[in-house]
Amino acid sequence: MEYYKKKDVQIIHEISQDDTDLEKCLNHLQKKFLAENLYDLTKQYKIIIAGGLGGRLDHTLNNIHILHKFAKRNIKYRNVSIHLMDDNSIGTCILPGVTKYIRAQDFELKAGCGIFPMLGKEATVQTKGLKWNISNFFKKIISNLLLS
Amino acid sequence: MSFKEFVSSSNEMLEEIIEFETDQIILWTTTNAIHDRQDME
Numbered sequence: 722m723e724y725y726k727k728k729d730v731q732i733i734h735e736i737s738q739d740d741t742d743l744e745k746c747l748n749h750l751q752k753k754f755l756a757e758n759l760y761d762l763t764k765q766y767k768i769i770i771a772g773g774l775g776g777r778l779d780h781t782l783n784n785i786h787i788l789h790k791f792a793k794r795n796i797k798y799r800n801v802s803i804h805l806m807d808d809n810s811i812g813t814c815i816l817p818g819v820t821k822y823i824r825a826q827d828f829e830l831k832a833g834c835g836i837f838p839m840l841g842k843e844a845t846v847q848t849k850g851l852k853w854n855i856s857n858f859f860k861k862i863i864s865n866l867l868l869s
Numbered sequence: 870m871s872f873k874e875f876v877s878s879s880n881e882m883l884e885e886i887i888e889f890e891t892d893q894i895i896l897w898t899t900t901n902a903i904h905d906r907q908d909m910e
Contacts, residue, residue: 850884
């Protein structure tokens, strides 16, 4: 805590035990965005959750659940994306419709990417810009994980 | 290429912008380059 105080990081003590710390942070950011009218649709905002993946499996799964929950809740704000990150992976939700995902060149390798349906049911997906685009040979219904 | 071959193949991003079209929320994962960087310390 002292480390972050020295870095002038805003520290808010939230006593509620109804949400996880990650949800508290995201709720705070959402309120801040709305209060300060920061949802500028001409800009792209990326919220990076460092350490959001890896570690305890139950925490990781819960973080992915929260990722989906906020993506669903903020579906109209397509310019805001939340990214879970650890030393090995980065994960984010892609919303229904057409999305242009800009690769973070400093942090994302070109190789090794995957697509997973979030609701446990089939998703119809097409891609452009990958070595093996789904649309190159068929518009695939993804019912299992798709990774490399 | 079959779907099975596609799933087991090594995929990579050729473009800096990847375009998706989907009918529901999907999770997109990529590989963190942090291990390849020598300046992170």
